Amino acid sequence: MEFEAIIGLEVHAQLLTDTKIFCGCSSKFGAAPNSHTCPVCLGMPGVLPVLNKKVVEYAVKMALATNCTINPTCEFARKNYFYPDLPKGYQISQYVYPLAEHGYVELEVNGGKKKIGITRIHMEEDAGKLLHDEYNPVSYVDLNRTGVPLIEIVSEPDIRSAEEAANYLKSLHEVLVYLEICDGNMEEGSFRCDANVSIRPKGQKEFGTRAELKNMNSFRNVQRALEYEIKRQQYIVENGGTVVQETRLWDDAQGATHSMRGKEEAHDYRYFPDPDLVPVIVDTAWIDRIRADMPELPQDKRERFIRYYQIPAYDAGVLTADKALAQYYEEVVAICAQPKQAANWLMGDVMKFLNEDRRTIRECPIIAASLAEMINLVEAGTISGKMAKDIVEEMYRSGKGPKEVIAEKGMVQITDRDTLIHTASVTVDEHPQQAADYRAGKEKLFGFFVGQIMKKTQGKANPQLVNEILKEILDKKND
Amino acid sequence: MELYQSTIHELHDKIKEGKTTATEITKAVLQRIDTVEGKVHSYIRVMKDEALAAAAATDKEITKGNIKLLSGIPIALKDIVCTKGITTTCGSYILHNFVPPYDATVVEKLRAAGAIFVGKANMDEFAMGSSTETSYFGPTRNPWDLECIPGGSSGGSAAAVAADECVASIGSDTGGSIRQPAALCGIVGMKPTYGRVSRFGLIAFASSLDQIGPFTKDVEDCAIMMNVLAGYDPKESTSVNVEVPDYRQFVGRDIKGWKVGIPKEYFVEGIDPEVKAAIEEAIKTMEKCGAKSVEISLPHTQYCLAVYYIIAPAEASSNLARYDGVKYGFRAPAAELLDMYKKTRMQGFGAEVKRRIMIGTYALSAGYYDAYYKKASQVRALIKRDFEEAFKKCDVILTPTTPTPAFKIGEKTDNPLQMYLSDIFTISANLAGIPGISVLCGFTKIGLPVGAQFLAGHFQEGKLIQVASVFEKEAQSEKRRPKL
Known part of the structure; x- marks a missing residue:
């Protein structure tokens, strides 16, 4: 039976704003741990978020570049879960009312073009990072990244192969970098990708059960992980098994995906509109100003x-x-x-x-x-x-x-005709046997003479002129 | 009359005339705290040294002729507003050792106006309660009857003013937490319009309902405090940039021809007869002042409590997630992360807080969100519309502040639903975002104060000052003080 893969990608791109999304801290990468923090991004009691307008502008740029409809009003929501890198116990994201929806990007596929739908683009804040002590059972939290602005770009399940997925990703990456809203550095995590993948027998309309793939930090790894996962699912189905809905982590060293079983999956994020923020209104005048500023x-x-x-x-x-x-x-x-x-x-x-x-x-x-x-x-x-x-x-x-x-x-070309005529004549005279053979029909030997002349002139002779002159000399003596 | 019994405007005049100093006033108030605090327990922390130092500095300014609105006025802060370098507990063990590295915007404003902070006032844990009994630091008592609760959640702030342990204080009101204790302690308490006073640095309970406001000894003082507190804050996204009038100009202006709306839904079962009688008397007083009472309807009143007890806990469940032992405050020792979370929150929070986190978490859970949170939000919009309709027919609304006078300590602690009913008349203003004020309107036979609540449309605090000041003057012929 022939199968086809159904792939959808979720891309997180860090925006290149100077400051974080809800406070005035620097969003630069690589500073000493916790040096880019303040009571707001540390989630201290009583502090409040204020939206960085630049984040909206950058997100709108990406929405326009990917042919999305920008919603006149969008809203921030809280995504609630406990983790030490999330100081408020919730991430400010968007849920029911994202910034933009219904876009697409065009890919070159076998000489033709294929549209990959963009479901939505929304704004959110990044979480911090945990650093685990190698020798002691201790972990440290670095909250510099907390509150760095992100956009999440969710594709429709329109992608049909691992290669197409990589091409789609490269296309998004290219646009983000062109717009100068993301540095696109996958190693530092400013461009990240998760994938949803399932397979179905060709011709079947219904989707199969999907797996979510995480931890792929290069275009190549995305492609490899998807190729592996498609084969894995196909193997299961062909052997009479069923694919389980789960999150799987890509293991670069082993070249395989592994199930991430456990509590992480049982999340109920209890989304609700963030009462500390007001709806974001993006009017056409603002969109026009942003569009005018786009490369x-x-x-x-x-x-x-x-x-x-x-x-x-x-x-x-x-x-x-x-x-x-x-x-x-x-x-x-x-x-x-x-x-x-x-x-x-x-x-x-x-x-x-x-x-x-x-x-x-x-x-x-x-x-x-x-x-x-x-x-x-x-x-x-x-x-x-x-x-x-x-x-x-x-x-x-x-x-x-x-x-x-x-x-x-002293690399100027020798273009003086007389000089070259002299050199060519001498060369032909030095090799009477080859000259005779050439004239007897061994035309291949023409190259031999060119090579000899070039050697004599240390390659400075004008090749066109050498050809011309050599032909004249060899052919003349034939007469 | 003792210095500590005076109002802001009386003390301000005395300072201006050179009859007293900031230090003298502060010492008098600190002395008063020494005398009565053992009985009332208004404070989690008395800031004696800080207050005296601030008073000395203020006196230097005063001698230079630099006298500001609150120069030398001893003020108490509910321990829910963050004070830089001073422990801010929110009445909870989980924050018993939390020292904020920043001031709340209102603290900055009060300090800039010359206020002397004398202490951090007791409160229900995370402002969840109507009696100040859920405080980790023990209950506050009502200065009018030490067996009774002072109301809550800002019970410490209200009791401190009523017991003359400060001249004015700051509270926060999420469902009535300023107006209800003001009523039960016989003082003035105002919840401003949502967005009128900055919430920055106010430890969040329910973000869409919380609002900071003042407790004062009279309405004129309330106007003075509002002049200091009100205004746009760029640090808060829900702060509203509406011009702040001089609230003091509304004090004592006549209300002839005003229509005072009496919502019929607020005079049903459950009201204490003495409270009901006091409000009926208040209506007559209003008419004596030249206003006309009109019956109005707020048809969705019956849903207020239910809506509130979904929205407030839902927001709280999220707002309180940050108290996880990772960054600040109490951390329970444990071998691994999940265990640490569980133990920290189990040991760090009290029963009422945990109850509300549970309710809120449930209301936001997948599969229940639409039936609870979403539905509650929709009904909330209807409640807001009720008021918009009502204010087309009247200038202000008059209601009892509470259904009963102060109840006994311990009386309702085992019955949360009974406790929740204490806020039945105040919750609607938070849901609608409108301002409200509670003023003393009489006493029960055994001498407990009864409060009247006035409500007005968005940003109509001036109207509330106007009507409450006129009412205060007409209704309170004799000045009673609690015997302590």
Whole structure:
């Protein structure tokens, strides 16, 4: 029997506001434990929350970017449960009236497009962190993260494979980072994902029993966990068993999911509207102001690159995956006016160096203007493509401009016709046997002569000119 | 008359005229506390040293001619408002050692107005009670009859004013916790409009109902206190930015032609005959003052108590979740987390608090939410509308504050439902968010005070000051004091 997977994802994204959602404490990551706290985020008696407006603005940006309907009025609710990292004994979240609903993102699937529905986007506060002593039976609480703003993005169960899930996640991640509302750092937990997954025989309408997967902290792990879980469920069903509804934790080391049995699952969160906060009213004027402040989104940028720069969809995809890279690319093209060449250099050599050094384009030692100048020098024939490769590497290592590197290395191409005619003639004369063979029809030997000339000129000879001249010399003597 | 018996405005005048000093007044009040506190037990903590230091500093300001509204006035704070560096217990063992690192907004405001804090007043644990008997620190007694309860939950604040252990005090009112003890102690107590006085630093019982207000010896003092307390606070989201009038200008203004609404639903079974008689007398007094009484209807009155006892415990069950032994306050020793939670809360909370946490948790549970919390919220909206309709027909509403005068200590502790009925006339104002004031309107034959409650529309505290001050002047010919 053939099965299909039904997957829905819940994504939590930390928002990049300077301060926390309900108090004035810094929301920066990495400070000394409990140094970013105050009576409000510590949940002391009698203190009250006041909403950070920036949180609403950032959340609205994501809602607009994912085609959601923004509710004119939304409401905060308390999610009640006991845990030491939750100082109030409840998390302020949204429940019945979220900020935004009914959106979607479009994914490229087998050349076509597929919409993944977004059920809702809501705002909430993050919890703190527990640090467990390795040697003693003691745990410590760090409440710096308590009250850091989050948005939760809940998808419809529209995803049908682990790969599609990873693509959906990458798409959300890309948009969040583009909007500059989330740093997207999965290791530090500023972008987190839980998954609901079930399987059903292909053609069946009803959903199967789902499992909730947690603890997947990279795109790869999400994909691996889902692949594992789909196989696990399929195995159970094929062997006559039934899938149990439960929460399962992904174990990266073992490459498997394990049931998280016990009390954690028996939660009744007793949601109710938070009486300490008033309903949030988001009117159209506010939405318009937020919309006006939004950057071009990745998908729009991709389409514009294909249309305007006439580059392949693949190139446009790579170049727009990172907003800073796209900006760099556009700066280069603005100067050299050679979109395809610029794309090749950027995606080829430059990216290779950056990846090797684990750098981002922001940290690239080659400034956009230098790369553009280098491309122009190739186009003008001042340097050959092969020379350019060395020059770019040197530019990357030293941070110098192309002309400076060329001058230092004496790497200017030999384009003087007479010089090259002389070199070519000498070369042919030095290899009479090969010349005879070539003329007898062994045309492959043409490359041999080119190689010899390049060797003699230390690669500085203009290859086009060498071809031309060599042909003339070899063919002439044949007459 | 002794200094400690004086009102705010009398003392203010004396300070202005140079006839007394902050230190003299504070010493007089502290002396009075020494004399009667053993009988009344109004306080969880008397702040003797802090008060004397503050009085000395105030006197320096006074000599510079810097006399503020409450300069040198000894004031008691219900131990539910947080005071920086001073233990704030909320009447509970679970917070018996909690020292807040911040002041409540009202504390900041009172201090800025020159007030001298003389102590933290006793209260029902977490403000849950109508008699101040649920305090971990033992009951407060009614200064008019030490066998009787002073009312609650702000019983310590009310008794302190009635026993002259302070000049005025701060209470909080979630279902009647200012007005009911004010009535039973024969003083003035006001619950302002929800959002009028900042709740920041008020330890939450039921967030959508809680409101801070003053206890005073007369209505003019109430106006002065409201001038200090009222106003928008950016630290509270439910605080309302409505202009604060000078409440003192309403004192003594005539009420000729006013319509005083008498809700027919409030004069049914269960009212003590002497209370009923006193209110009927009050209606006549109002008419003597030129007002007209009109019968009005608040049709959803019968549901108030039920609605309240779902919403208040539901919110409380969540508000009190933070007392888990992890961060501050009492922690019971235990080997593991769940055990620590259970033991801390079992040992740290008293019976009434645990009862309400249970009720509230139940009302919010999956499968019951719609039938209880949601339904109660819907009925609450109807109760609010009742008042909106009623205030189209009258300027203020007059009711008894309580169905009975003060009852004996221990009389109702075994019967929570009977205890809950003490707040039957006061709860509706909290549900509707409207302001209310209780003033003395007479005494029973055995000499226990009876209170009259006036209610007005949202942000109409001025009207309440006006009607209560006129009523006070007309009704109270003789000034009685409790014999202690």
